[in-house]
Amino acid sequence: MIKPEYVLFFDNHTAQACHNVGHNFDADFFADQIKDTGAELVGFHAKCNQGFCYYDTKIGIRHPSLKPGHDYFGDLVSACIKQGIKVTAYLNCGLSNEDGVVHPEWCQIGKDGNIFHPEILESMITPYARIMCINSPYRDYILSLIREVKEKYPVSGFLLDSFNAFPCYCRHCIEGMRKRGMDPENDQDAAEFARFSALDLASDISKIVEPRKNNLLLYFLGLSPRENLKYGSYLECECLPTYPSWGYDALPVQARYLRTVVKDEPVFNMTGRFYSWGDFGTLRTDAAIEYDLFYGLANGMRPNIGDHIHPSGIYYIGIKDRVKKIYDTLKQYDPWYRDAVNPVDFAIYLPNPYGSSSTKSAVRMFCELKMQFDCVDAEADWSKYKVIVLPDDILLTRKLQQKVEDHLRSGGKILATGESGLDPAKAEFCFEKEWGVKFKKDKTFCPAYFTMTDDWQKIIPALPQAVNSDCMETAALPDTVVAGKIIAPYYDRKWDGVYSYFYTPPEKVTTLPFVTFTEQVAYCSGKLFDGYNTAASVELRNVCKAMMDHLLADPLLKVESGFPSFARAIVSDQADRRMVHLLNYLPEKRGEMLIVEDAFETCNIKLDLRLDGKKVKRVCMAPAEEEIPFTQEGDHVFFTVPRICGYGLAVVKFE
Numbered sequence: 258m259i260k261p262e263y264v265l266f267f268d269n270h271t272a273q274a275c276h277n278v279g280h281n282f283d284a285d286f287f288a289d290q291i292k293d294t295g296a297e298l299v300g301f302h303a304k305c306n307q308g309f310c311y312y313d314t315k316i317g318i319r320h321p322s323l324k325p326g327h328d329y330f331g332d333l334v335s336a337c338i339k340q341g342i343k344v345t346a347y348l349n350c351g352l353s354n355e356d357g358v359v360h361p362e363w364c365q366i367g368k369d370g371n372i373f374h375p376e377i378l379e380s381m382i383t384p385y386a387r388i389m390c391i392n393s394p395y396r397d398y399i400l401s402l403i404r405e406v407k408e409k410y411p412v413s414g415f416l417l418d419s420f421n422a423f424p425c426y427c428r429h430c431i432e433g434m435r436k437r438g439m440d441p442e443n444d445q446d447a448a449e450f451a452r453f454s455a456l457d458l459a460s461d462i463s464k465i466v467e468p469r470k471n472n473l474l475l476y477f478l479g480l481s482p483r484e485n486l487k488y489g490s491y492l493e494c495e496c497l498p499t500y501p502s503w504g505y506d507a508l509p510v511q512a513r514y515l516r517t518v519v520k521d522e523p524v525f526n527m528t529g530r531f532y533s534w535g536d537f538g539t540l541r542t543d544a545a546i547e548y549d550l551f552y553g554l555a556n557g558m559r560p561n562i563g564d565h566i567h568p569s570g571i572y573y574i575g576i577k578d579r580v581k582k583i584y585d586t587l588k589q590y591d592p593w594y595r596d597a598v599n600p601v602d603f604a605i606y607l608p609n610p611y612g613s614s615s616t617k618s619a620v621r622m623f624c625e626l627k628m629q630f631d632c633v634d635a636e637a638d639w640s641k642y643k644v645i646v647l648p649d650d651i652l653l654t655r656k657l658q659q660k661v662e663d664h665l666r667s668g669g670k671i672l673a674t675g676e677s678g679l680d681p682a683k684a685e686f687c688f689e690k691e692w693g694v695k696f697k698k699d700k701t702f703c704p705a706y707f708t709m710t711d712d713w714q715k716i717i718p719a720l721p722q723a724v725n726s727d728c729m730e731t732a733a734l735p736d737t738v739v740a741g742k743i744i745a746p747y748y749d750r751k752w753d754g755v756y757s758y759f760y761t762p763p764e765k766v767t768t769l770p771f772v773t774f775t776e777q778v779a780y781c782s783g784k785l786f787d788g789y790n791t792a793a794s795v796e797l798r799n800v801c802k803a804m805m806d807h808l809l810a811d812p813l814l815k816v817e818s819g820f821p822s823f824a825r826a827i828v829s830d831q832a833d834r835r836m837v838h839l840l841n842y843l844p845e846k847r848g849e850m851l852i853v854e855d856a857f858e859t860c861n862i863k864l865d866l867r868l869d870g871k872k873v874k875r876v877c878m879a880p881a882e883e884e885i886p887f888t889q890e891g892d893h894v895f896f897t898v899p900r901i902c903g904y905g906l907a908v909v910k911f912e
């Protein structure tokens with residue numbers, strides 16, 4: 258398996274109106290520049306979403322302004338290989354506007370019978386582009402293009418885009434659905450058939466490329482990580498945090514999930530030097546790009562910086578210099594990244610590979626608490642986790658019910674909130690005895706407030722606190738500890754036709770539990786993570802911490818002081834050392850945009866790290882290996898990191 262450590266990707270979706278495509282491209286100069294950045298692999302377009310090919314094709318449509326005989330992609334591959342740089346070919350397999358112009362009969366058709374333009378693309382990255390139906394003759398055409406590139410050029414793999422599986426209602430798809438006994442008028446059937454068609458095409462491409470046999474990289478954008486590992490050979494985490502549909506909550510979820518899915522396959526962390534695809538004129542700051550890439554490296558992902566090449570083929574020196582500076586900075590730490598794994602205490606269950614708003618909120622909250630965890634699906638092995646977190650709305654399907662039962666039977670613990678733990682009909686908790694509460698109904702008050710009781714009163718200020726989300730009505734079983742109760746407002750928020758009930762102050766403490774503890778389960782009847790997502794009340798995080806403290810006596814890492822809530826601390830292991838990655842950056846909403854401009858300095862970060870039976874020889878800061886005084890007490894090492902600016906890597910070397 259090839260495992261390039263530093264990657265660059267160049268987008269090159271070039272309209273027919275660009276009159277000089279590749280005219281200023283000097284392949285040897287380009288390869289020299291790439292070599293200078295330190296990148297070992299370049300992704301480049303063989304075919305773009307406008308439907309144009311940039312290589313010497315006998316099958317596809319060459320971009321009309323390429324000079325006659327100019328093999329843009331081929332020259333780039335030869336020049337890069339001469340410099341020891343590998344190249345993967347990008348082909349867009351779904352969006353292909355020019356093919357739709359030439360062959361309107363290959364276009365996807367919407368349910369209304371017109372050529373299909375998905376809303377998601379109208380408002381986003383690729384407005385007004387035609388999408389090809391992969392059950393039309395376009396299917397053989399795209400397969401033949403991939404075969405042509407593979408046979409013609411010594412590429413190291415393929416990045417294939419737009420396996421979005423939008424339902425199609427062309428005659429080929431309708432026939433295909435009917436042949437399989439599916440009903441084209443049934444939306445679920447149409448969606449299932451589209452999914453099947455995308456996977457079927459991926460399977461045929463996989464047979465052409467044979468990625469594992471030929472040691473080639475193969476990834477399908479639009480397929481899930483698990484589907485990709487079936488048909489492809491590596492994972493690409495595309496995430497532009499400045500783009501609203503990703504944001505800064507996406508990478509933390511993906512970083513913790515993808516490492517649980519791969520065996521030995523590489524994972525690339527693809528950020529961008531710009532704010533969004535199609536943005537030619539923005540160069541994000543060093544700190545912004547570093548933050549994304551250090552975050553990935555701390556979690557076992559390798560850096561990939563997304564870029565656009567200018568249509569004429571110019572690679573701007575301003576971009577090259579920034580990429581080189583960033584890659585030079587990252588490379589100093591490589592000995593501490595190679596073959597590192599992330600030890601964790603618990604896992605958050607993801608209802609889909611990208612997480613819901615509640616799971617993203619849970620990930621954010623536990624990151625703020627500097628806790629160490631994975632994100633897992635129902636296919637993962639849960640046996641290594643002491644605690645499984647089920648955020649807000651995880652109903653236990655038969656498969657999940659079995660996973661939770663196995664986890665509880667082996668002594669594992671559960672942190673659940675809101676509806677999590679209910680059966681799919683929302684009639685009762687599947688493990689009522691273990692949960693310690695009886696389900697009554699899925700609503701209480703609007704709005705609901707809460708207070709903590711007994712010793713837990715001190716974790717929040719003395720006043721009724723807003724939940725900022727729905728609360729379940731439950732009743733505690735006899736042996737259950739009730740640590741918090743729901744407070745009712747005077748009345749629910751409403752308009753009765755005469756009076757407005759908009760101001761809804763809290764009135765009285767009810768007997769309804771808000772937080773409960775049993776031996777194996779900490780349960781909050783409110784949708785704690787949704788509430789935190791809505792209003793970011795730190796008291797909700799205090800409640801969550803108290804719940805986790807009940808379940809997890811001895812966490813892997815405690816940051817005792819000196820590190821702000823927005824900073825991140827991630828633990829990783831190599832054979833003879835345990836490391837703490839410290840990241841001190843802050844995405845700031847500046848006007849319409851989320852930006853990171855500065856790497857913040859911080860001093861005297863006091864850490865308490867569990868050792869899992871190891872004895873400490875020395876503690877130092879990478880890469881210069883400055884020694885740090887430490888004390889070992891039992892299974893913990895205590896030390897203070899004197900100073901970091903942006904990123905710091907503390908290394909605990911074992912005897």
Ligand SMILES: [Zn+2]
Pocket residue numbers: 364365366390391392393425426427428429430431
């Ligand atoms: Zn179709």
